[in-house]
Amino acid sequence: xxxxxxxxxxxxxxxxxxxxxxxxxxxxxxxAAATFTPSETAKVEQFQKQYAALDKMPFSLSNLYVTKPxxxxxxxxxxxxxxxxxTQLNYINYYRSLFDLNxxxxxSTANLKSQKTAAVLATLNANPLINQxxxxxxxxxxxxxxxxxxxxxxxxxxxxxxxxAGNQSAGDVITDLLTDxxxxxxxxxxHRAWLLSTRLSSVGTGAxxxxxxxxxxxxxILNASDVFRSxxxxxxxxxxxxxxxxxxxxxxxxxxxxxxxDQAITTTPDITITDNTTAQxxxxxxxxxxxxxxxxxFQTIISxxxxxxxxxxxxxxEVKVQxxxxxxxxxxxxx
Numbered sequence: 001x002x003x004x005x006x007x008x009x010x011x012x013x014x015x016x017x018x019x020x021x022x023x024x025x026x027x028x029x030x031x032a033a034a035t036f037t038p039s040e041t042a043k044v045e046q047f048q049k050q051y052a053a054l055d056k057m058p059f060s061l062s063n064l065y066v067t068k069p070x071x072x073x074x075x076x077x078x079x080x081x082x083x084x085x086x087t088q089l090n091y092i093n094y095y096r097s098l099f100d101l102n103x104x105x106x107x108s109t110a111n112l113k114s115q116k117t118a119a120v121l122a123t124l125n126a127n128p129l130i131n132q133x134x135x136x137x138x139x140x141x142x143x144x145x146x147x148x149x150x151x152x153x154x155x156x157x158x159x160x161x162x163x164x165a166g167n168q169s170a171g172d173v174i175t176d177l178l179t180d181x182x183x184x185x186x187x188x189x190x191h192r193a194w195l196l197s198t199r200l201s202s203v204g205t206g207a208x209x210x211x212x213x214x215x216x217x218x219x220x221i222l223n224a225s226d227v228f229r230s231x232x233x234x235x236x237x238x239x240x241x242x243x244x245x246x247x248x249x250x251x252x253x254x255x256x257x258x259x260x261x262d263q264a265i266t267t268t269p270d271i272t273i274t275d276n277t278t279a280q281x282x283x284x285x286x287x288x289x290x291x292x293x294x295x296x297x298f299q300t301i302i303s304x305x306x307x308x309x310x311x312x313x314x315x316x317x318e319v320k321v322q323x324x325x326x327x328x329x330x331x332x333x334x335x
Contacts, residue, residue, distance in 0.1 A: 110204020193296030231261035
């Protein structure tokens, strides 16, 4: 027997069905806005492939050295395994490629000075919670020659320093310096500025374990000759323009930054961040101008926090620096 159709029920079903279609249509539009174009997808896959190829092996006291340092009687700085040196350089150049910066090389003389400095810090079991640039609070142990001590004081003053009690990979050290989330002096992002310098030509690397379990990492980054080099680009932004890994901003302690190679900015600008995918705008906080710092041989350094901005892979963001510049970037997952 054929049942009669209740027209009232039928009309209600049509309305519900149309509403569901509208919701699905709206939802798919929002999702589509949070995806990547074919060219962006190709670039993301390229970055992901490069990142996947980087060595992630953790290092410890047992596998860091070819020759272990000697801290007693006849001081010797020791020799690092080649893989540690090459991996750090590969990470530096991968991160620089995110910002369209030229790759840098390592320097054997700088490597030796950095290793001597790391071994001196390890000998001292230097306090990792205070500024050790220039060894301002330390006294020369009798087992360290005056010449070596002079090298350590000078190199530590012109290097990025990283102290960690865990068995980090060589790349983790570089990631710490790039994100600068453990900067003892605050939000100046000085370690990052040196890594992303538009005048940087080469680096030196050293590392040594103290008896306190800390690995003292030294990265000689300030080269006298670099001061006179022409900047490869005028402005370096963090996050970078275009595509940027979510993993490098997904911690509230990670400051964002603007580095101007030759432009002197004396004001502290207002900065807003708009999520173009949701059309929501957020206010940057803790905006600070470090114009006189000189990190990375930049003329002006401005650092800030992104405030309440939700950070989501696939979303496009626009940063507006009042009266100075504005740019867009889109987040992707590096891993």
